[in-house]
Amino acid sequence: MTTMPAPGDRQGLVADSVGDALPDDPAPILAFEGTSKAFFGIDALRDVTFSVARGHILGLIGENGAGKSTLMNILGGVVQADSGRVLLDGLEHQPRDPGEATAVGIAFIHQELNLFTNLTVAENLFIGGFPRIGRRIPLIDRRGMSRSARAALKSVNLDVSPDTLVESLTPGERQLVEIAKALHLNSRLIIFDEPTTSLTVREAERLFDIIERLRSEGRSMVYISHILADVRRLCDELVVLRDGKVVATGPKEEFPVRTMIAAMVGRDIELLHPPRTSLPTTEPALEVRDLSQPGVVKGISFVLHRGEVLGLFGLMGSGRSELARILFGLDPYDTGEIVLDGERYESGDPRRSIERGLSFVTENRREEGLLLDVTITENLGLVALPRFGHTLLRFVDQDRLRQGAAEIAQSLRIRGGSLGKAPVKSLSGGNQQKVVVGKWLMAKPKVFILDEPTRGVDVGAKVEIYSIINDLAAQGAATLVISSELEELLGTCDRIIVMAQGQIQREFTRGEFQEDAILHAAFREEAVPT
Amino acid sequence: MIPRTREGAQVLALRSAPFILFAVFFLLFGLLQPKFISPATFTNIVTQASYIGIMAVGMTFVLLIAGIDLSVGSVMYLSATVGGGWLLASGMPIPIAVAGALLVGLAVGTLNAFLITRIGVIAFLATLATLVVVRGLALTITQSESITFPDEITRLGSTRILGLIPAPIVIFASVVIVGHVVLTRTPFGRQVYAVGNDKESAKKAGINVGLVVAVVYIVCGLLASLGGIVNVVQLGSVHPSFGDAVEFQVIAACVLGGVSLFGGRGSVFPGAVIGALFVPMINAGLQAIDVEIYLRAPAFAVVIFIAVLVDSLRNRQLAKLSRRYIRVENPSLEHGNAA
Numbered sequence: 069m070t071t072m073p074a075p076g077d078r079q080g081l082v083a084d085s086v087g088d089a090l091p092d093d094p095a096p097i098l099a100f101e102g103t104s105k106a107f108f109g110i111d112a113l114r115d116v117t118f119s120v121a122r123g124h125i126l127g128l129i130g131e132n133g134a135g136k137s138t139l140m141n142i143l144g145g146v147v148q149a150d151s152g153r154v155l156l157d158g159l160e161h162q163p164r165d166p167g168e169a170t171a172v173g174i175a176f177i178h179q180e181l182n183l184f185t186n187l188t189v190a191e192n193l194f195i196g197g198f199p200r201i202g203r204r205i206p207l208i209d210r211r212g213m214s215r216s217a218r219a220a221l222k223s224v225n226l227d228v229s230p231d232t233l234v235e236s237l238t239p240g241e242r243q244l245v246e247i248a249k250a251l252h253l254n255s256r257l258i259i260f261d262e263p264t265t266s267l268t269v270r271e272a273e274r275l276f277d278i279i280e281r282l283r284s285e286g287r288s289m290v291y292i293s294h295i296l297a298d299v300r301r302l303c304d305e306l307v308v309l310r311d312g313k314v315v316a317t318g319p320k321e322e323f324p325v326r327t328m329i330a331a332m333v334g335r336d337i338e339l340l341h342p343p344r345t346s347l348p349t350t351e352p353a354l355e356v357r358d359l360s361q362p363g364v365v366k367g368i369s370f371v372l373h374r375g376e377v378l379g380l381f382g383l384m385g386s387g388r389s390e391l392a393r394i395l396f397g398l399d400p401y402d403t404g405e406i407v408l409d410g411e412r413y414e415s416g417d418p419r420r421s422i423e424r425g426l427s428f429v430t431e432n433r434r435e436e437g438l439l440l441d442v443t444i445t446e447n448l449g450l451v452a453l454p455r456f457g458h459t460l461l462r463f464v465d466q467d468r469l470r471q472g473a474a475e476i477a478q479s480l481r482i483r484g485g486s487l488g489k490a491p492v493k494s495l496s497g498g499n500q501q502k503v504v505v506g507k508w509l510m511a512k513p514k515v516f517i518l519d520e521p522t523r524g525v526d527v528g529a530k531v532e533i534y535s536i537i538n539d540l541a542a543q544g545a546a547t548l549v550i551s552s553e554l555e556e557l558l559g560t561c562d563r564i565i566v567m568a569q570g571q572i573q574r575e576f577t578r579g580e581f582q583e584d585a586i587l588h589a590a591f592r593e594e595a596v597p598t
Numbered sequence: 599m600i601p602r603t604r605e606g607a608q609v610l611a612l613r614s615a616p617f618i619l620f621a622v623f624f625l626l627f628g629l630l631q632p633k634f635i636s637p638a639t640f641t642n643i644v645t646q647a648s649y650i651g652i653m654a655v656g657m658t659f660v661l662l663i664a665g666i667d668l669s670v671g672s673v674m675y676l677s678a679t680v681g682g683g684w685l686l687a688s689g690m691p692i693p694i695a696v697a698g699a700l701l702v703g704l705a706v707g708t709l710n711a712f713l714i715t716r717i718g719v720i721a722f723l724a725t726l727a728t729l730v731v732v733r734g735l736a737l738t739i740t741q742s743e744s745i746t747f748p749d750e751i752t753r754l755g756s757t758r759i760l761g762l763i764p765a766p767i768v769i770f771a772s773v774v775i776v777g778h779v780v781l782t783r784t785p786f787g788r789q790v791y792a793v794g795n796d797k798e799s800a801k802k803a804g805i806n807v808g809l810v811v812a813v814v815y816i817v818c819g820l821l822a823s824l825g826g827i828v829n830v831v832q833l834g835s836v837h838p839s840f841g842d843a844v845e846f847q848v849i850a851a852c853v854l855g856g857v858s859l860f861g862g863r864g865s866v867f868p869g870a871v872i873g874a875l876f877v878p879m880i881n882a883g884l885q886a887i888d889v890e891i892y893l894r895a896p897a898f899a900v901v902i903f904i905a906v907l908v909d910s911l912r913n914r915q916l917a918k919l920s921r922r923y924i925r926v927e928n929p930s931l932e933h934g935n936a937a
Contacts, residue, residue, distance in 0.1 A: 167804035
């Protein structure tokens with residue numbers, strides 16, 4: 069096994085990549101000049117001015133709701149700016165729709181990819197304009213298409229046949245296809261928007277190698293991410309947005325991670341992780357005994373106590389999310405048992421799990437956790453709805469629901485519009501996540517399973533979620549936190565169990581938390597230094 | 599495409615489930631009644647399937663973009679009415695009548711396209727409305743009376759091209775070939791799949807989504823009237839209930855052939871073709887093995903149920919196979935991903 073950089077110490081690996089950047093071209097590839105945009109009278113962007121130097125990578129950071137998405141949407145033709153202008157290669161850039169932005173050479177690589185899973189890799193590269201057999205014959209030149217696709221795939225070191233269906237590729241491979249597409253379209257500017265969220269560590273490393281190579285070839289890029297160590301490693305310059313305004317810009321040397329955070333939140337976050345205020349009890353809430361499911365998990369045993377925050381760490385694909393799904397009753401298990409409150413219970417029925425006091429915040433809030441078009445109040449009421457039944461006819465008691473929702477919203481500090489009117493999709497990522505947590509809180513659960521509770525959430529909201537977890541534990545709930553960010557678990561948990569390849573590798577209690585030992589266990593290296 | 603692993607083989611088998619199921623039932627009937635397996639039976643089945651098959655090709659286009667067209671049965675009837683009850687009856691030559699009938703399909707298809715892409719009515723309601731309006735219009739023209747077509751029309755139906763293949767089969771086959779080539783080999787066809795997979799991404803990729811959607815409904819309307827013409831030629835007369843509820847047979851044919859109602863998945867060949875052949879084949883088979891006439895309907899229901907059951911099992915199994923696997927219980931099966 070080659071040495072894998074730990075997520076936490078990627079900074080340490082930064083090669084001096086600034087030196088080999090191409091000489092600065094005087095005209096920037098992209099410039100925002102006084103760009104402003106308001107939605108319903110609320111400013112999303114105020115007088116944003118900065119530029120991206122040709123052949124450089126610009127890091128764009130800011131909390132959720134700081135205006136990054138709006139800015140990129142203006143660039144991509146999804147929305148139009150109210151004032152100011154955007155210059156692309158010195159020319160005014162005012163795309164009316166996303167197609168137009170693609171046509172002028174801007175490529176977006178999102179966390180949700182824009183690939184057609186039912187088409188082949190080659191077809192995805194050429195969907196905007198297929199090569200034809202003859203000028204007048206509308207038949208696709210499939211051989212020519214495969215040939216060019218193969219060349220494009222080679223440029224991103226992706227070794228799959230151009231005729232492979234995209235649905236059979238891993239998330240990492242799909243992302244490389246997306247980059248190959250950008251290169252194939254000869255895009256002038258590539259925007260990476262949280263590209264690593266669904267990638268394994270290895271895949272992310274591969275992506276970074278390619279991004280660095282693209283820079284050495286003189287491509288211009290914008291890199292947006294909440295993983296600040298990655299931003300520091302990759303980018304040449306940084307722009308920090310806060311509340312729709314540019315609050316700091318400069319070469320990356322001026323921005324150690326601490327400074328980035330301070331600029332993003334407008335204050336120093338001394339304590340990213342609030343100290344644990346309570347101690348776990350020894351009363352078991354959830355016991356798992358020798359749980360196995362072929363192909364997924366094997367021999368899982370652990371006890372989760374009341375008032376305890378237990379961390380479940382593992383790399384992507386270690387089986388941590390799958391274990392959570394089994395515990396909650398979404399997926400079956402073959403042997404072993406799950407005991408809740410001293411009572412054995414069969415899996416396979418999430419509704420019964422909820423009745424028994426289990427709750428599950430999924431890693432994928434957009435798809436599994438929220439009804440995006442529905443109001444905050446209704447989303448908060450989703451799980452606990454039976455509790456709000458009217459005594460006689462079981463109609464929903466709207467007054468009580470509103471009141472309950474308002475209390476939760478206040479205690480979680482959910483911000484961003486009227487509870488009863490604003491659809492959840494209008495909230496920022498952090499506030500959406502709080503709504504997910506809130507809807508479970510309303511059901512007053514005894515056991516909380518949180519899968520990646522802070523994914524895609526900004527620093528400020530992270531701190532708030534950590535203190536919510538802390539409060540839950542203090543009130544006696546048993547909490548299982550799953551995360552791929554080790555730092556987060558180190559800061560919030562009483563105990564951490566490490567999974568790899570579907571098995572528990574090691575267990576660490578708070579006193580013996582050691583970053584490298586935990587990582588070693590997660591990577592399943594033979595000699596574990598202790 | 600040769601599967602590399604056992605899972606790969608399983609996926610391949612599941613994906614070709616409609617085809618396998620068709621073959622199994624065909625051979626089963628053949629075992630029970632050896633005479634069943636003959637060119638004559640097969641020709642018979644395909645002839646009977648032809649008009650539903652032609653319409654299923656059009657419906658496949660629509661289903662591929664996750665749309666639906668409920669108006670096809672009414673289009674059949676209005677086409678027959680305009681072509682036969684009006685143009686032929688007023689002494690127009692057959693080609694003009696055929697052109698008139700096709701124009702009806704084109705017009706209704708365009709109306710559907712307009713309602714869906716310009717007005718923004720959802721496809722189900724838009725085509726439900728045209729279903730009612732178009733049939734109402736046709737009934738007004740015919741005054742709910744049957745139309746009898748001249749003998750030269752029915753003679754067309756029994757014409758054998760090259761003295762061998764019945765005309766309906768030739769038309770069916772031509773439509774299938776053109777439909778298949780358009781969907782698999784042309785930029786438009788691949789864009790249909792792209793739109794069915796993800797409309798938003800299709801827009802971002804610069805595809806004119808509105809145009810693709812519109813064309814798809816026009817194609818479906820046109821093929822609905824062509825199906826109507828073929829059926830008229832086979833029947834020789836048209837009752838007021840002509841084309842009634844045919845939309846269900848057409849949609850069922852597509853679904854039996856593995857075309858997804860959620861868009862992006864399915865094919866004209868073998869998909870829709872196998873689906874269209876399924877129902878006439880089962881009918882012919884039940885007849886061949888002398889199932890009592892009153893038992894045919896329940897027997898038929900059982901067969902269709904099995905087909906649909908296999909289809910849902912297939913989808914569940916496919917979903918399971920595409921789930922992430924963490925542990926490799928048998929190391930020899932390990933894929934290259936981890937390397």
